[in-house]
Amino acid sequence: MSERRGPRAQSLIALCVAGVVLFNFPLLAVWGQGATVFGLPLLPVALFGIWAALIAILAWVSERGGG
Amino acid sequence: MSPVLVLGACAGYLLVLFLVAAWSDRRAAEGRSVIDSALVYALSWGVYCTAWTYFGSVGRAATGGVWFLPIYLGPMLAMLVAWIVLRKMVRIAHTYRITSIADFIAGRYGKSPGLAALVTLITVIGIVPYIALQLKAVEAGYIVLTGRGDEDAVGWLGDGTFYVALSLATFAIIFGTRHLDVAERHEGMVAAIAFESIVKLVAFLAVGAFVTWGLFGGMSDIWARAGEVPKLAGLMQLGGPGFDHAQWFAMTVLSAFSVLLLPRQFQVMVVECVNERHVRRAAWLFPAYLLLINVFVLPIAIGGLLLLGAGGDPETFVLSLPLTQGAPGLALLAYLGGLSAATGMLIVETVAVSTMVCNDLVMPALLRLGRLGDGDLTRIILNVRRAAIVAVLMLGYLYFHVAGEAYALVSIGLISFAAVAQFAPSLLGGIYWRGGTRVGAIAGLVAGFAVWAWTLMLPSVAKSGWIADDFVAHGPFGIGLLAPEQLFGLTGLDSLTHSLFWSMLANVGLYVGLSLARAPSAREASQALLFVDVFRRPGAEPVFWRGRARLDDLRALAARFLGPARAEALFDEHAAEVGVPVPDLVADARLVDRVERQIAGAVGTASARVLVASVAQEEPLSVEDVLEILDESSQLRGYARALESATVELRDANEALKSLDELKDDFMSSVTHELRTPLTSIRALSEVMRDTPDIEPAERDEFLRIIVSETERLGRLVNQVLDLAKIESGHAEWHNTDVDLRAVIQDAARAVSELFRERGARLDLSLPDAVPTIRADADRLTQVMLNLLSNAAKFVPDVDGRVEVRLRSEADALVVEVHDNGPGVPQPDQATVFEKFRQGGDAQTRPPGTGLGLPISRQIVDHLGGRMWLESEPGRGACFAFRLPLQPGGNENELQGADS
Numbered sequence: 001m002s003e004r005r006g007p008r009a010q011s012l013i014a015l016c017v018a019g020v021v022l023f024n025f026p027l028l029a030v031w032g033q034g035a036t037v038f039g040l041p042l043l044p045v046a047l048f049g050i051w052a053a054l055i056a057i058l059a060w061v062s063e064r065g066g067g
Numbered sequence: 068m069s070p071v072l073v074l075g076a077c078a079g080y081l082l083v084l085f086l087v088a089a090w091s092d093r094r095a096a097e098g099r100s101v102i103d104s105a106l107v108y109a110l111s112w113g114v115y116c117t118a119w120t121y122f123g124s125v126g127r128a129a130t131g132g133v134w135f136l137p138i139y140l141g142p143m144l145a146m147l148v149a150w151i152v153l154r155k156m157v158r159i160a161h162t163y164r165i166t167s168i169a170d171f172i173a174g175r176y177g178k179s180p181g182l183a184a185l186v187t188l189i190t191v192i193g194i195v196p197y198i199a200l201q202l203k204a205v206e207a208g209y210i211v212l213t214g215r216g217d218e219d220a221v222g223w224l225g226d227g228t229f230y231v232a233l234s235l236a237t238f239a240i241i242f243g244t245r246h247l248d249v250a251e252r253h254e255g256m257v258a259a260i261a262f263e264s265i266v267k268l269v270a271f272l273a274v275g276a277f278v279t280w281g282l283f284g285g286m287s288d289i290w291a292r293a294g295e296v297p298k299l300a301g302l303m304q305l306g307g308p309g310f311d312h313a314q315w316f317a318m319t320v321l322s323a324f325s326v327l328l329l330p331r332q333f334q335v336m337v338v339e340c341v342n343e344r345h346v347r348r349a350a351w352l353f354p355a356y357l358l359l360i361n362v363f364v365l366p367i368a369i370g371g372l373l374l375l376g377a378g379g380d381p382e383t384f385v386l387s388l389p390l391t392q393g394a395p396g397l398a399l400l401a402y403l404g405g406l407s408a409a410t411g412m413l414i415v416e417t418v419a420v421s422t423m424v425c426n427d428l429v430m431p432a433l434l435r436l437g438r439l440g441d442g443d444l445t446r447i448i449l450n451v452r453r454a455a456i457v458a459v460l461m462l463g464y465l466y467f468h469v470a471g472e473a474y475a476l477v478s479i480g481l482i483s484f485a486a487v488a489q490f491a492p493s494l495l496g497g498i499y500w501r502g503g504t505r506v507g508a509i510a511g512l513v514a515g516f517a518v519w520a521w522t523l524m525l526p527s528v529a530k531s532g533w534i535a536d537d538f539v540a541h542g543p544f545g546i547g548l549l550a551p552e553q554l555f556g557l558t559g560l561d562s563l564t565h566s567l568f569w570s571m572l573a574n575v576g577l578y579v580g581l582s583l584a585r586a587p588s589a590r591e592a593s594q595a596l597l598f599v600d601v602f603r604r605p606g607a608e609p610v611f612w613r614g615r616a617r618l619d620d621l622r623a624l625a626a627r628f629l630g631p632a633r634a635e636a637l638f639d640e641h642a643a644e645v646g647v648p649v650p651d652l653v654a655d656a657r658l659v660d661r662v663e664r665q666i667a668g669a670v671g672t673a674s675a676r677v678l679v680a681s682v683a684q685e686e687p688l689s690v691e692d693v694l695e696i697l698d699e700s701s702q703l704r705g706y707a708r709a710l711e712s713a714t715v716e717l718r719d720a721n722e723a724l725k726s727l728d729e730l731k732d733d734f735m736s737s738v739t740h741e742l743r744t745p746l747t748s749i750r751a752l753s754e755v756m757r758d759t760p761d762i763e764p765a766e767r768d769e770f771l772r773i774i775v776s777e778t779e780r781l782g783r784l785v786n787q788v789l790d791l792a793k794i795e796s797g798h799a800e801w802h803n804t805d806v807d808l809r810a811v812i813q814d815a816a817r818a819v820s821e822l823f824r825e826r827g828a829r830l831d832l833s834l835p836d837a838v839p840t841i842r843a844d845a846d847r848l849t850q851v852m853l854n855l856l857s858n859a860a861k862f863v864p865d866v867d868g869r870v871e872v873r874l875r876s877e878a879d880a881l882v883v884e885v886h887d888n889g890p891g892v893p894q895p896d897q898a899t900v901f902e903k904f905r906q907g908g909d910a911q912t913r914p915p916g917t918g919l920g921l922p923i924s925r926q927i928v929d930h931l932g933g934r935m936w937l938e939s940e941p942g943r944g945a946c947f948a949f950r951l952p953l954q955p956g957g958n959e960n961e962l963q964g965a966d967s
Contacts, residue, residue, distance in 0.1 A: 013148060051143055063347075
């Protein structure tokens with residue numbers, strides 16, 4: 001699928017695998033221990049944080065190289 | 068709040084929706100599409116967020132904490148690979164005019180009508196309850212806002228929800244089926260959906276901000292106060308080892324499939340895609356949208372539990388919080404947001420499902436019954452679609468009324484997700500695995516759907532109390548192994564994960580197993596190639612069709628299903644591409660394929676196949692034929708590529724010849740000029756002497772001296788031109804011997820000593836005691852030295868001119884430098900001194916010479932495998948240098964050849 005410019009398939013698949021790992025057991029159990037950050041519970045903060053980070057990386061991978 | 072106000076706001080909102088759609092349709096007609104943008108495309112994907120998520124997320128969060136999230140994390144994960152998977156689906160759908168998910172799957176497996184009908188049935192059964200859920204949300208919100216139920220409603224006619232359904236049917240008919248579009252694209256509808264996505268986002272964020280900062284002192288304040296209530300404090304943790312990780316994972320996977328496979332998602336993502344490049348940006352804009360709309364779910368849920376207590380229904384916190392806390396306007400906005408979430412889903416889902424019902428259930432039945440007549444069918448097709456829209460919506464409305472208060476609606480969103488997830492193996496497998504066959508796909512779908520119905524659908528119906536629920540607990544006829552929620556005794560999974568596991572096991576197992584067990588037919592194999600390799604043959608797909616068709620039959624068929632105008636345009640276009648007038652067109656495979664694809668856009672892939680087969684005499688293809696056609700087409704492509712590169716080479720050669728030709732012209736005009744100058748002076752002086760008998764003897768001697776000198780110059784010039792031509796063409800004679808370069812330099816220095824004496828300049832030689840000999844033509848090297856030395860002599864100053872020749876030996880070469888203390892060569896001229904007839908200085912000041920000495924010298928050095936160059940800084944003299952390799956490597960053969 002190299003006939004047009006776009007994000008590299010390998011990067012996208014790696015990112016997807018990373019997302020699956022970060023959002024699921026056993027890492028999920030790490031986020032869900034009941035700790036708090038800035039007065040907020042860690043679990044939702046971690047999930048939203050990972051989510052935002054994945055979007056940011058996807059945006060960066062997709063938009064670099066212009067077009 | 069008064070019902071009139073709420074109903075008025077709803078009516079106003081729907082009116083705005085109509086206006087947005089109408090405006091967008093008009094813009095599209097003017098050629099200024101509003102939906103041709105990645106942002107609008109991504110916003111239209113927001114149709115994923117229905118009323119179920121708009122109201123239900125908060126409800127889920129109030130009872131399960133972060134459990135509302137997997138429904139959105141799955142799409143995030145799917146979007147990470149959207150550029151790979153979704154773009155391929157878009158490319159396939161656009162290339163083969165696929166307009167629905169049923170068409171897509173049926174098209175992949177040999178355009179099977181049975182498969183298309185099967186997919187359509189699964190979709191309708193799985194989706195109708197979901198549609199009912201949206202209507203229920205509209206009604207539930209209305210009850211919360213107005214504070215009264217529908218006890219005062221008089222049957223259907225007094226029910227506001229009924230009118231919402233009716234107006235949505237009207238909207239879907241106007242903007243979904245106004246004309247028969249082969250691309251099945253609906254600008255107005257998509258623009259309206261994007262608009263709805265904005266409305267629901269803004270409304271939800273407004274409520275979230277109101278709760279977080281209006282009712283509380285920010286998010287940490289909400290958590291701090293929740294921490295004081297023991298029941299809420301546990302909500303934000305996983306709850307130890309009891310956390311159901313399997314269900315979490317199952318819901319993530321389920322929603323990742325659903326975001327691609329739900330009919331409405333397929334409609335907005337694949338069918339309505341204007342430009343596949345938009346996928347790249349929309350793939351990250353859409354998860355960002357999902358993240359935004361979810362940021363305030365937890366604050367609203369916890370805030371609602373804190374303020375309204377257990378008495379309030381968490382599903383309506385979005386409405387009841389602003390309503391009870393003194394912001395009724397915000398509550399109305401929130402209701403419109405929920406309405407937009409519900410209507411967006413209803414519109415797109417009904418348009419998508421009605422396309423399937425029309426193309427894959429009704430049209431095949433009508434075709435089989437032969438009830439269509441011979442006239443223009445576009446109107447009939449459109450009316451079938453319209454009827455299907457109304458039917459689907461009314462089916463949903465009926466379901467909502469019958470099952471309105473029942474358990475079935477609560478979990479119906481996930482049950483629908485699990486139904487469409489059955490399409491995943493045959494669809495996603497089909498675009499990456501060539502081996503998948505029709506039999507495998509049908510068996511997998513039937514088995515997966517049956518298991519889904521038995522393990523998920525029926526128990527939910529039983530729990531609603533419509534059928535006896537004995538079988539859920541004890542199995543049918545008391546057979547415990549077949550109990551729907553503990554199939555074969557499997558316990559420890561929740562019912563959703565349990566159902567997903569068994570249905571996917573059956574689905575994937577049969578799909579892969581039967582695909583491997585039985586070879587595909589030729590048509591399945593050819594379709595598999597077209598789908599899996601869609602990126603390999605852009606614009607040059609092979610056509611797997613052999614047979615005979617009559618042009619008139621094809622035209623009549625196209626006119627019936629596309630309308631006369633569009634059919635005519637289709638044939639005109641093809642004629643223009645082929646280069647013959649329409650009446651002379653040959654109904655070859657490519658034309659047949661083209662007509663079939665266009666008709667497929669109108670009535671679906673499977674029906675189009677049947678229709679074309681009905682007017683053509685087709686040869687059945689074998690798998691060998693398919694491979695042969697593929698081979699031919701790749702050969703053709705190979706020829707085309709070879710031809711293209713040959714053309715490029717020819718063009719390059721032509722360019723090279725042209726520039727050589729120009730060089731030759733330049734050279735000729737320079738030579739002519741150089742010859743004419745001495746000739747002119749010879750002629751002029753001779754004429755003077757002829758016409759003046761009494762010329763002074765001294766003057767006559769001077770004239771004769773000039774004539775002799777000019778003649779010599781002419782002779783030299785002619786010799787040099789011939790010399791250069793010979794060297795350049797490779798015809799020069801080379802007498803190579805072992806040459807001592809020191810001797811060559813000394814000989815040359817002796818030859819020019821007279822010249823230097825005349826110029827009053829000094830020539831210094833700085834030579835090592837001994838240097839290795841080199842294999843070269845001594846006379847030619849002497850010529851090079853003479854050229855360089857006489858050139859240097861020309862440019863040294865009149866007083867105290869000095870030229871130094873240095874010879875040094877390097878590891879593998881000898882280097883000769885000729886330094887002068889003249890003015891040097893200006894920077895701009897340095898590049899051109901080795902070109903023919905380029906002499907230093909301008910015409911007035913430059914010393915006499917032919918302008919060929921340096922080019923010839925360089926040619927000689929080049930021929931000997933060496934290199935000649937110039938180093939000069941203005942004011943500090945010039946240094947011409949050359950370097951000769953001791954072992955002429957590359958030119959070895961040439962030199963040997965020249966020896967003989």
